[in-house]
Amino acid sequence: MTNTIGDIKDSDCIFIIGSNTSENHPVISTYIKRAVNNGTKLLVADPRKIKMAELSDLWIRQESGTDAALINGLMNVIIKEGLEDTKFIADRTSGYEEVKKTVEKYTPEYVEGITGIPADKIIKAAKMYGSAKAASIVYCMGITQHTSGTDNVKSLANLAMLCGNMGIAGGGVNPLRGQNNVQGACDMGGLPNVFPAYQPVVNEAAVKKVESIWNTTGLSNKVGMTATEMIPAAHDGTLKALYVIGENPLLSDPDINHAKKSLENLELLVVQDIFLTETAKTADVVFPSKCFAEKDGTFANTERRVQRVRKAVSAPGEAKTDWEITCELAQKMGYDMKYNNCEEIFNEITQVTPSYGGLSYQRIDEVGIHWPCPTAEHPGTPILHTEQFPIGKGNFFPIEHRDPAEMPDDEYPLRLTTGRLLYHYHTGTMTRKSEGLNERASEGFVEVSFEDAKKYELEDGTPVKVSSRRGEIELKVQVSEKAVNGTVFIPFHFTEAAANLLTNAELDPVSKIPEFKICAVKIKKAAA
Amino acid sequence: MGASNIITINGNKYDFENDETVLEVARRNNIDIPTLCHLKGTIPTGACRICVVEVDGARSLLASCTTPAANNMVVQTESPLVVESRKEILKFMLSSGNHNCAISNSFGENWTDFQLKVQEEDGAEELCPVWGDCELQNLAYRYQVTGDDHTATECKYPLEDVNPFIVRDFSRCILCGRCVQACNEVQVNNAIDFGYRGSDAKIIAAGDRALKDSDCVFCGECVQVCPVGALVEKDVRYNVRPWETEKVKTTCSYCGVGCQIYLHIKEDKVVKVTGADVAPNYGSLCVKGRFGYNFIDSPERLTMPLIRKDGELKEASWDEALGYVADKLGNIVKSDGPDSFGLLTSARMTNEENYIAQKFARAVVKTNNVDHCARL
Structure with a gap:
């Protein structure tokens, strides 16, 4: 924001x-x-x-x-x-x-x-x-x-x-921001084209700076693959090993059938998570990790406010903190990556990441601070671009309308859009473990307008098959005032009726984001 | 602030801002005026009359939450008249419904019968579910009153627990209206309101239906602001007492709003979540943040490393699992180059963990093939 x-x-x-x-x-x-x-x-x-x-x-x-x-x-x-x-x-x-x-x-x-x-x-x-x-x-x-x-x-x-x-x-x-720390994951350089604080990997000065702080050499200055490019690369064999931390691509990715085949093609799939997710089930090795209530650290929220996460309870069994696991793996591979606690890591972050430069655990103890916060005296930046844009003047970009990659036609006449429900979160790994939340929203459904329901002779609760060019799922109809004729909606939380078996894996050419919000589908009553 | 904005409270002079109420000036100066219906951030209703004060020249006691501070106003917050008035209000509240908190001498000889009756209605063998965590009980102690002076009146409405999250116990409701304000003015869900009149008054959800059949979205804001035991989390009621728990302040792990929360811990388990009164959420939460914590100690949590052997994932030691990955990954990188490796880090992890994950890809394997699910 x-x-x-x-x-x-x-x-x-x-x-x-x-x-x-x-x-x-x-x-x-x-x-x-x-x-x-x-x-x-x-x-x-x-x-x-x-x-x-x-x-x-x-x-x-x-x-x-x-x-x-x-x-x-x-x-x-x-x-x-x-x-x-x-x-x-x-x-x-x-x-x-x-x-x-x-x-x-x-x-x-x-x-x-x-x-x-x-x-x-x-x-x-x-x-x-x-x-x-x-x-x-x-x-x-x-x-x-x-x-x-x-x-x-x-x-x-x-x-x-x-x-x-x-x-x-x-x-x-x-x-x-849809996930608790999407902002932070981006800030920290969890992206193929930038180091922490969006410093481009193709910038020689940035490479030199990071190499000097990390006390290493030979960092790649070539832009890497996005998540949505790694899956096809696994499919064609150029990607051989994938280390997945806290993600569940086999429910969250578009065109799941294709994603599954791609992951099966890997020589090594390592998954690190708190549950045996759909993706973890297909892994070669699974590392058990701690959840947010079991560890210390920081998240950055959607308004760029860096806030504390604090340990409240013990983790089950031998689960470890994600950074501990990754550091131990690095050491096994002969790289000296060792920290005594996460505050040490945070202090290193503030050296590499200019926008976090003035932050410390002490400063954000009571209330979080909005980055950019370059120095220890800086109060943080609630509103961006008050004087000028980072590049000076703001560029207007002329934009022409382009049709979505897949439009409805005679065979697949309806537009499908996907999203979340109030009572569940993303792939449901956490919320579907709650009886109460499940009681409020227990299963997937396809939301259909009153007129479309009439047109296809459907009622509330009718079991139907919804199919696209990529897959087919069975679920019940929910006739709703929220729906508008010609467009149906399916929440993507439910693995047993996974909306992403239907969605289109076509990507935005720049951001490589998949087109989850529109593809063409057809609907018909499931055989009784 | 003008030099003429001076109010005298309990004999001391204080400055005040132009739009401040007597209550706000008092609170800002650490003068304790008790309240029950008052809810920060909402329009004061003056409904409970507990916050009354004596103002020189006024014909009656005034509710401090609705009375604007005025220049040269002289206020007494604990005068005999004020105390008497508060006692009367408290006695009426205590005499209606199931306030079985065993305040001194309450219900005299009828105590046992009363207690047994309440226990039967509650289906529990303990005192009130919010004993020790109740603003009405606190005030009853503070002003040393019981409900005995008045004829006890029974609650007309049965307890409602037909939803997974919130128990509505009308027998302990004092109709202060905080929940109504929380729902309509803070969360703006407009699910509940005052219904019926006089002694039939009740907080109702649309047409006096159960919460689950109303516009309620179970954000639980009403539970957090309820000063008594009328609204309690279902899993907490009779299971968790405040003196058994510790609170840890942290950040919610669901969406990107980053609500500040307190995890309430009993025997190394999260048993309740409340919103912290700081930015960005100032106490508010949603249904997932407040009630979606069961996954933490789910029996399905992973507890040991797993390695696939003969097609099946089998438990292994950390040493074995880490060694296996280090060897295999090392060989792949050696034969096919660093870019044959990819790492998906996570928007669910902390900054520190994300930092370490990308450092692993970049510094250990020497590839920029690192990304996360921002796009998904």
Whole structure:
């Protein structure tokens, strides 16, 4: 997030797009709902009529996979109405003229044809966002999990810059992180192209700096493979060994059948986890690790706040902390990687990671601090880009709409979108161990609109087969007001009806994110 | 703050901000005015009248939570009149329903009968489930009152425990309305409200249905703010007492909000979770954060390293498992190069663990093939 969670209360308009906030980030949704109670306008764009849509001043319903067209449409209206922030554009940005030219053709009528949103609602939405003094964009995987994911995010940045909503209280572009420490995993260089703090591995100076702190030589300066590239590499045999820590790709990855074949092809699969997950079951070696309640350390939350994790209970059996296991393996391989406790590791992190440079366990003992925090005196940075962007001026990127990789057709006429439920979390490894949570949401389902239910002669609870070009699953129908005709939704928590047997493994060309949010499926009653 | 903003409380002078209430000025200066209905961050209702104070020139006692501080105001927070008023309110509260906390002399000779009746209704053989953790009980001790002066009235509504998380015990509800404010003003789920009138009053979920059939999403905010034993976590009720537990402050491990939580520990087990009153969540949690902790001591947790032998995963020692991987990985890297190895680190692990994982890939194996599930 460019801004903080608490900052939401200072917004005059909140634009939620591609975030089912009340189910996936419930506590952030409370901030938004309280703001709405105090008069903040709420604009929601989502293919499903989610709870936040019900609470909104305006819900616009785009077909899944048409976000960039919608955002261009909003910018078209904002420019036509003269609601753009000319001073911000002139002082803080570059490339505006090109974007202005690109969005010219995205008239409300043209965008209606792509997104299905009536032109008058596009105009209303644009005015709502464009006329707000401070407007915040809140987005999540509904924006990113598309083959056009990178374009969608750039479009949102265009929109925010167009209206001068960057670097101000109540504004910003605010992605909500879905996992407790996605932010931290990225900050720490858990990515193939960067060292900690996003220092590029192809930058010789960065390589030298890290080599000197680690007291080693010969670090690779070649960008590595993303997770979504490793699976095909395992399939074609170029990747021979995979060490999976705390991940469950055999439920979370798209096109599971393909992922499974790929992992079987490995010479060595090592899985380190707290449970024998779907992936661990296929491993050659499994290391048992400690869960969050059994160890010390830090997480970085979605607003870049670095916070403490503290040991509360003992771990079962001989389970060890993840860093201990990895260090012991390194030592067995002849590399001297030894720490007495995780605070020692944190102190090394602050040397390698400039944005964490001023942090210490002592400073974040009571309340966490937002990075960047470069020095011990620095108070942290709640709002990013208040004076300038890291690259100086913010670049506008002209973006054209592209269709999703797979569109509905005669054979597979429905759009499938996937996501989480309030009562479960990701692959369900943790939440499905809770009787109470299972009582509230015990099994997978396919959410279907009333009219589609009628069309396919389905009722609430009817067992059906949903299939795509990649696989088929059996589950029950849930007829719901949340669903809109032509689009069905399946939560991906449930291994016995795994939505990702159906999803498309096509990737965004830049971010390599799979297109989980739209593929084509068909539905038919399961044989009795 | 103007120089003229001076209020006198219990004989001492204090500055105040323009929009502060008498209660807020007192609390800021460590003057203890008791409250029951007051809930930080919500609009004060003045419903319970426990926070009344005596103000010079006022015709009656005023609720300090709703009375704005005013210049030259002279306030007494524990005058005989104030104490008498608080005692009366407490006596009425104690005399209605099942307040079986054994405060001194309560219910006189009828004590045993009363206790047995409550035990039967509760299906438990102990005193009140929040004994020692109850704001009403604290005040009863502080002001040395019992419910004996008034005729005991029975609760009209049966206990509700038909959901997995929360027990609603109307016999211990004092209708302070904190839960209603927590639900409507803090979490904004609008699932519960006051229903019925007069002596029939009750906190109800939509049309007086069970919570599980209402808009309730089981965030448990109402349980956390309930000052008495009317709302208690189902797994905690009669199983966990506060003096048996220790609290450890940490960060929730579900989504990226990073809510600050207290894990309540009894016999080396997490038995309850509450929200900590600091950023970013200020006490609020969701159903997963508050109630989704059972996985921690699940019997399905992995306890030993496993190695596949003859097609099956079998238990092994750490030394054997680590040695096996080190040998095999070493050989693969030697024959096929560092880029034949990949590492998936985890958005579920700490920063320290992620740092070590990428350092392993980069410094030990010498590859940048390291990634995690940010995209999934």
